[in-house]
Amino acid sequence: MLSKQPKLTLVGAGPGDPELITLKAIRAIESADVILYDALVNKVLLEYSAEKALKIFVGKRAGLHSLIQTEINELIVEYALKNNHVVRLKGGDPMIFGRGQEEIEHAQSYGIETAIVPGISSAIAVPTLQHIPLTARGVSESFWVITATKANHEISKDIEIASQSSATVVILMGTQKIKEIVKIYQQQGKGNIGVAIIQNGTSENEKYVLGTIDTITEKAEDAQIGSPAVIVVGEVVKLHPKMLHASNLYQTQWV
Amino acid sequence: MLSKQPKLTLVGAGPGDPELITLKAIRAIESADVILYDALVNKVLLEYSAEKALKIFVGKRAGLHSLIQTEINELIVEYALKNNHVVRLKGGDPMIFGRGQEEIEHAQSYGIETAIVPGISSAIAVPTLQHIPLTARGVSESFWVITATKANHEISKDIEIASQSSATVVILMGTQKIKEIVKIYQQQGKGNIGVAIIQNGTSENEKYVLGTIDTITEKAEDAQIGSPAVIVVGEVVKLHPKMLHASNLYQTQWV
Numbered sequence: 356m357l358s359k360q361p362k363l364t365l366v367g368a369g370p371g372d373p374e375l376i377t378l379k380a381i382r383a384i385e386s387a388d389v390i391l392y393d394a395l396v397n398k399v400l401l402e403y404s405a406e407k408a409l410k411i412f413v414g415k416r417a418g419l420h421s422l423i424q425t426e427i428n429e430l431i432v433e434y435a436l437k438n439n440h441v442v443r444l445k446g447g448d449p450m451i452f453g454r455g456q457e458e459i460e461h462a463q464s465y466g467i468e469t470a471i472v473p474g475i476s477s478a479i480a481v482p483t484l485q486h487i488p489l490t491a492r493g494v495s496e497s498f499w500v501i502t503a504t505k506a507n508h509e510i511s512k513d514i515e516i517a518s519q520s521s522a523t524v525v526i527l528m529g530t531q532k533i534k535e536i537v538k539i540y541q542q543q544g545k546g547n548i549g550v551a552i553i554q555n556g557t558s559e560n561e562k563y564v565l566g567t568i569d570t571i572t573e574k575a576e577d578a579q580i581g582s583p584a585v586i587v588v589g590e591v592v593k594l595h596p597k598m599l600h601a602s603n604l605y606q607t608q609w610v
Numbered sequence: 611m612l613s614k615q616p617k618l619t620l621v622g623a624g625p626g627d628p629e630l631i632t633l634k635a636i637r638a639i640e641s642a643d644v645i646l647y648d649a650l651v652n653k654v655l656l657e658y659s660a661e662k663a664l665k666i667f668v669g670k671r672a673g674l675h676s677l678i679q680t681e682i683n684e685l686i687v688e689y690a691l692k693n694n695h696v697v698r699l700k701g702g703d704p705m706i707f708g709r710g711q712e713e714i715e716h717a718q719s720y721g722i723e724t725a726i727v728p729g730i731s732s733a734i735a736v737p738t739l740q741h742i743p744l745t746a747r748g749v750s751e752s753f754w755v756i757t758a759t760k761a762n763h764e765i766s767k768d769i770e771i772a773s774q775s776s777a778t779v780v781i782l783m784g785t786q787k788i789k790e791i792v793k794i795y796q797q798q799g800k801g802n803i804g805v806a807i808i809q810n811g812t813s814e815n816e817k818y819v820l821g822t823i824d825t826i827t828e829k830a831e832d833a834q835i836g837s838p839a840v841i842v843v844g845e846v847v848k849l850h851p852k853m854l855h856a857s858n859l860y861q862t863q864w865v
Contacts, residue, residue, distance in 0.1 A: 367738075372634070375728060379629035448734050451753070456743035456849055463851065473630060473735035473812075479703050480728035483622075488711035496760060497768040498706070499777060501752035502745070513752040513777060520771045522754060557728075594711055596718070 359388075361435040363462040364442050365449040367474015368392075370481060372557040373399040379472045387442035389434040391427065393453075395446030395583065397558075409434075424454055428461040435467045447476040452502050452527060476500075478525045481556030481585040485563060487595050495523045495591050503529030503536065503586075510535050518543050523589035530554075530584045533572055540568040540588065549592030554584040565598055614643075616690040618717040619697050620704040622729015623647075625736060627812040628654040634727045642697035644689040646682065648708075650701030650838065652813075664689075679709055683716040690722045702731040707757050707782060731755075733780045736811030736840040740818060742850050750778045750846050758784030758791065758841075765790050773798045778844035785809075785839045788827055795823040795843065804847030809839040820853055 364383045369375040384390065384403040392401065394414030401410050413427050427443075435441045449455040449471060459469050478500045482489055489498035499522040501513045510532050517524045518540050529536060530552070540548060546569040553563040564574045568588070592598065619638045624630040639645065639658040647656065649669030656665050668682050682698075690696045704710040704726060714724050733755045737744055744753035754777040756768050765787050772779045773795050784791060785807070795803060801824040808818040819829045823843070847853065 369632070370728075374634035374637070375632050377624070377630050377632055377730065378636075379627070381633075382629070448730075448738055450738040450741075450743040451734065451745050454747065456741070456746055459741060460849075460854070471739055471741065473625075473730055473738040475632065475703075475728055475730050476734055479706065479731055479734070483703055483705040483728040484726055486705075486711070486714060486726065488705040490706050490757070491711055492709065496766050497754060497756035497772075499752060499754040501777075505751060506747060511751050513775065516771075516775045516777075517752075520768065522756075522768060522771075594715075599715070 359438045359440065361438055361467045362440045362470070363431055363435050363459070363467055364440065364470045364472060365455045365459060366442050366444050366472045367448045368396045368400055368444050368446055369475045370447060370477035370557045371395070371397055371555065373397045375475050375480060375557060376400060377472065377474070380474065383442050383472050384444070386440055388439035389441045390444055391430060391441065392444040393446055396444050400444070424457065428458055431458060431462055432465050432467065435462060436465065445474070447478070448474045451476060451478075451500075477556055477583075477585055478527060481553050482525065482551070482587050484557055485551065485553055485595060487551055487587055488591055489523045489525065489587070491591050491594060494594070495521065495589055497521075498523040498525055498589075500525045500527070502527045503532045515539055518545065523587065523591050526586040526588065528583075529586045530575075530580065530582045533575060533586070536586070536588070537568050537572055548588060549590055549598065551587045551592045551595065552580050552584050553587075554580050554582070556585055565592060565595055614693045614695065616693055616720075616722045617695045617725070618686055618690050618714070618722055619695065619725045619727060620710045620714060621697050621699050621727045622703045623651040623655055623699050623701055624730040625702060625732035625812045626650070626652055626810070628652045630730050630735060630812060631655060632727065632729070635729065638697050638725075638727050639699065641695055643694035644696045645699055646685060646696065647699040648701055651699050655699070679712065683713055686713060686717055687720050687722065690717060691720065700729070702733070703729045706731060706733075706755075732811055732838075732840055733782060736808050737780065737806070737842050739812055740806065740808055740850060742806055742842055743846055744778045744780065744842070746846050746849060749849070750776065750844055752776075753778040753780055753844075755780045755782070757782045758787045770794055773800065778842065778846050781841040781843065783838075784841045785830075785835065785837045788830060788841070791841070791843070792823055792827055803843060804845055804853065806842045806847045806850065807835050807839050808842075809835050809837070811840055820847060820850055
């Protein structure tokens with residue numbers, strides 16, 4: 356039997372629904388000696404792992420980001436160097452909004468072999484499952500994915516530039532910033548653009564509201580939408596079956 | 611035994627690697643009576659289907675887009691109304707750059723039940739597998755996905771706006787337009803920004819080049835990069851292990 360080598364595999368767990376994980380991700384979990392997993396990972400997925408595999412929760416605590424990230428980097432190296440296959444299981448895709456690149460780079464600096472398994476990002480899957488196409492002929496030919504909250508807790512300046520473009524804008528981590536987002540679009544005179552907020556997308560307790568920039572704040576409050584949520588801003592939101600049928604109804608009544 | 615109802619499921623086949631398909635997608639293929647599949651779908655995935663299932667290639671021919679799309683919409687309805695479960699298997703995610711929404715809307719107008727299974731988009735998976743993070747702390751906090759070629763064959767105006775932003779820009783269908791893309795960035799004085807072009811991403815014959823706006827055209831020509839390819843423009847490209855090691859070496863020599 357060959358002796359095992361230190362290895363790190365960064366694995367995307369997908370957007371929440373445990374069936375939206377890939378075959379390649381399952382095979383990585385099956386072969387793991389140690390699994391370090393995040394808060395957004397569906398714990399059902401850990402059942403694919405060997406019984407003797409060590410499963411460690413490394414979910415981040417608010418306000419302690421950089422410290423904890425250093426600790427995670429060190430844990431990966433510590434376990435891998437004992438000739439283990441370490442799987443770092445992250446929500447969505449492991450290389451976007453997840454500091455996966457830092458983990459890979461740190462491990463490689465110790466000569467540890469690394470691999471990556473892409474995952475389905477909630478930025479795409481959550482609108483897709485809600486029948487909202489991020490692109491559509493004649494409506495939008497691009498989409499821009501932005502995290503609302505930067506490391507310093509300020510709102511991202513990219514949202515201001517995005518509000519001037521014709522791209523569909525997908526905002527993550529934005530529920531607490533919805534009033535600021537609305538204000539940015541209103542300053543562009545875009546109060547009538549479609550907005551969807553989808554909480555717990557792809558999971559059993561998914562909840563959503565549809566509206567426009569001018570109406571979404573009140574609707575989100577009425578529906579008590581919380582985190583984690585995906586916000587979609589753009590005319591494509593009006594292709595959602597409920598808005599489409601509403602507008603057909605409107606035409607029937609008035610034309 | 612219950613009689614079957616007409617049903618359409620739009621299924622994302624992922625970016626090419628047949629292991630980058632989800633469990634949910636496999637289950638949909640297994641239960642299909644009819645599968646309509648595109649050119650970018652890996653044909654190995656058809657082996658999950660029942661032996662008696664009808665598999666129909668509906669890849670689009672250049673220049674005949676709208677006609678063929680109408681025919682696809684009609685085929686879906688025709689087969690579904692014979693009480694079949696029709697699976698529409700599309701490369702990547704079925705609701706972005708794929709006219710999936712039009713297919714769903716058409717089927718729903720005939721009262722056909724519809725469902726969607728998200729897939730991994732090559733826009734994210736191809737850079738991720740190349741160790742290029744689309745977002746990274748201190749480098750980029752957003753990414754913008756654009757198709758270079760619009761329905762009228764002109765280059766998308768969104769690329770011009772994107773070149774003025776700090777977003778990582780992911781361009782699909784852009785290999786033939788690389789000189790125009792380079793010119794747009796050079797006009798912004800951004801000749802030194804990193805660029806990667808990855809052809810046949812996630813497949814066995816994957817091929818890529820790394821450079822900057824100023825150097826990429828020549829490098830792509832030397833490497834004979836063709837289609838289909840994903841282009842990434844942004845400073846995050848310099849986090850690719852090859853560029854990172856080159857820049858560390860540079861520092862070692864000169865600092």
